[in-house]
Amino acid sequence: MYQLQVEDMSCGHCVASVTKAVKALDAQASVEVDLASKQVKVQSGVPLEAVTAAIADAGFPVSAAQ
Template sequence: MYELQVEGMSCGHCVGAVTRSVKEVDAAATVEVDLAAQKIKVQSTATLADIAAAVEDAGYPVKNSAA
C-alpha cells in the first residue's frame, strides 16, 4: 500500500482524474482518495515511482509519498 500527499485535489473531477491516472499504470489497482487530507492510498503491483509519475502527469503535484 502506497500513501501519497497530493496537492490540488478539490472535487469529484480531481478524484476521477487521479484514479484514472493510477489505473492507466495498473488497471487492477485500488485507489482511495481523501480530499480533505489531500492524500491518496493506492494498492498496486506497480512501483511507487510509477504511481507518483502518473499522478504528476495528470497535473497533481505529489509532495510526499511512502510505501
Template sequence: MYELQVEEMSCGHCVGAVTAAVRALDPQAQVDVDLAAKTVKVATAVELARVRGAIEEAGFPVAGAR
C-alpha cells in the same frame, strides 16, 4: 500500499483524474482518495515512482509519498 500527499486536489473531477491516472498503469489497482486530507492510498504492484509519475503527469504534483 502507498500513501501519497496530493495537495492540489479540490473536487470530484480531481479524484476521477487521479484514479484514472493510476488505473491506466494498473487496471486492478485499488485507489482510495481522501479529498479532505489530500491523500491518495494506492494498493498496486506497480513501483511507487511510476504511480507518482502518473499522478503528476495528470497535473497533480505529489508533495510526499511513502
C-alpha cells in the same frame, strides 16, 4: 500500499483524474482518495515512482509519498 499527499486536489473531477491516472498503469489497482486530507492510498504492484509520475502527469504533483 502507498500513501501519497496530493495537495492540488480540490473536487470530484480531481479525484477522478487521479484515479484514472493510476488505473491506466494498473487496472487492478485499489485507489482510495480522501479529498479532505488530500491523501491518496494506492494498492498496486507498480513501483511507487511510476505511480507518482502518472499522477503528476495528470496535473497533480505528489508532495509526499511513502
